Amino acid sequence: MNLGYPSVFLTISTLCLTHLTPVVTEPTRSVTDSDHALKHSQSSQSPSHLAEQPSSSSRDESDRTIQDLKQVLDRHRGDRVLVLLQDFPDPDALSCAWAFQLIAKQYEIRCDLVYAGTLSHQENIALVKLTGLPVQRWTPQKARERDLSIYQGYVLIDSQGSTTQLLSLVQSADIPALIVVDHHAIQDDLKPEFADIRSHTRATATIFTQYIQAGLIKFDTGNREHVKCATALIHGLRSDTNGLMHAQEEDFLAAGFLSRFHDSQLLNAVLQASRSKQVMDVIERALRNRVLENNFSISGIGYLRYDYRDAIPQAADFLVTEENVHTAVVYGIVYDEDEDLEVVIGSLRTNKITLDPDEFIKEAFGQDSQGRFFGGGRAMAGGFEIPMGFLTGYNENSEYTQLKWQVFDAQIKQKLERLVDPEEGEIRTM
Ligand SMILES: [Mn+2]
DSSP, rough: OOSSSSSSSEEEGGGTEEEHHHHHHOOOOSSSOOHHHHHHOOOOOHHHHHOOOOHHHHHHHHHHHHHHHHHHHHHHTEEEEEEOOOOSSOOHHHHHHHHHHHHHTTOOEEEEEEEESSOOOOHHHHHHHTTTTOOOEOOOHHHEEESHHHHHHHEEESSSTTTTTTHHHHHTTTOEEEEEEOSSSOOOOOOOOOEEEOOOOSHHHHHHHHHHHHTTOOOOTHHHHHHHHHHHHHHHHHHTTTTTTTTHHHHHHHHHTTTOOHHHHHHHHHHHHOOOOOHHHHHHHHHHEEETTTEEEEEEEEEEEEGGGGHHHHHHHHTSSSSSSOOOEEEEEEETTTEEEEEEEEEEEOOTTEEEEEEEEEEEOOOOTTOOOEEEEEEEEEEEEEEGGGGOOOOOOOHHHHHHHHHHHHHHHHHHTTTTTTTTEEEOOO
């Protein structure tokens, strides 16, 4: 039985274990440049595509999208809705959820922005604190105690639900899906009233900026909330495009529009957030444990507290900066003693334009017994999350703990080895 975590189960075939209890997991998104999340094949960007002007048909289409969205908002005038964010919300998700809240407010729709995990990346904490971003943490227990019947619908932004533990709760409370706006690979299981899913767009912040430009809300430089939201959107856009390095024309255009409203000092303050000691320690471990092969840097960092799980993608960000490395994969066992949670979490970063992180991760780790992938990616970044099944659980015996890590470490390396093929010098994806 799937206890509502519509995600992933591991069968460790080599150990002949099938796991019995669904573990709390999701391919969660994280960080600044959120990796995880099931995201689609974003193949290399062709120069011709970059040069493309919006055709009149695409303009018609975007007009229609805006009209559809307006109609849905109008139909739900006066409702109260839940905006579900990933368990580890990233700037793209946070800023867009906020923009959505401001848009919805004009239709007297009240939005509660919620996430179940942790804000663990220093920049995300700074973003929320410095902008006063109205987001709330609802742990799954807390969510279970809530009266969800006050909500007439839920909204997913920058995800399609596979990265939030709250989705199953909301679904079991029979709250209908209203709106999904995302840039990850389409997952067909939700049937919202309105969906705008653009798997070739680099950031959801770009989509929301286009909504704002199309007049869904009129931003005003005299309105402090608008200024802060525009600043948050720029940060979201930056972080999903690796500081605009992977931005496409539409992202630059969106950033240009937002620059009329944003507060550069505030943005600077968010970006200046310094790394915690724990993150530095994880980066150090990743550096020490890395194995270099065929331009890949692969590193298992051992155990990591749940609260610091965002250190993994940050370590991957760092490892990929090494000379002659085009792709870095960092993973570890993330645990939470209070919740009795243990899960393998990993991040991939690549500079190689022909390497599709989504395909790479899906190919490397395959699917669970329910046909769900253990992870995926977007352009330049990917992530995975593998439940530990029967082996889950804290054990005081350090030798046992060590042994458990070694098994997972070896298994993951073995899966990756198949793709990091030294003979061909090429990455094989699907
Ligand atoms: Mn995003």
